Amino acid sequence: MVLLDGRPAAADELAALGLTNYGHYTSMYVTDGRVRGLALHLERLVRDCRAVFGADLDPERVREFAGAAVRGAGGGAYVVRVTVYDPALDLGSTHRRAEPHLLVTTRPAGDGAAGPLRVRTARFQRDVPEVKHTGLFGQLHERRAARLAGWDDALFVDGGGNVSEGTTWNAGFFDGRGVVWPRAGVLPGVTMTLLQRAYPHTVRPVPAAELAGMETAFATNSSFGVRPVGGVDGRDFPADHPVLAALRAAYLAIPADPLA
Known part of the structure; x- marks a missing residue:
């Protein structure tokens, strides 16, 4: 389902995303009309709308x-993406006063728990990492290259040699003493933020050279929650480490909020 401001979107109204691709978004995992971390998703859209367009966004319109899109899709679990963009902006007019619109798309959520990821490190830094923007070429290029080389995905290392994040997920580790989240230029993911509020941790730089000494690693995002990272650059990590079960339990214990 593709709805623009609550109605079916016309093809010409989607052209700006394909040709200019200037906007931002959030993706929510919706089950029975409820979203874990809904307030954080709404705050992200409001915050990023000011950063990207210099405009205010009404979170109640998002809800x-x-x-409406979820009700139209029927029962079950869905990934709902809300993209904020202005169909009138093109490559020559991105500096003009914007009138952001809301594009809502839905897709069925995957069945079952996601298996461990085997990833390779890649030197990469996203543009404006604090904003969840629609410019995904760099991340998808690194993911494609990793998969063509036999890996599942890529884990980014910044110019200082520190681990930052995955292509579309945050990364965390257990160093034998506690859960560690990288201090780097990363997207403040909703799942990561919820876990940081619910589970003891530290946030510090994680040099890539430290990865070999970690006890386990994991990925987080709203679509799959907490997912084991089974290996990085050939260093294997246990997918059944007790801290992973504890993190999943902490995440699932967070109540979900009604979308509408």
């Missing part, structure tokens, strides 16, 4: 349109 209204996203809720």
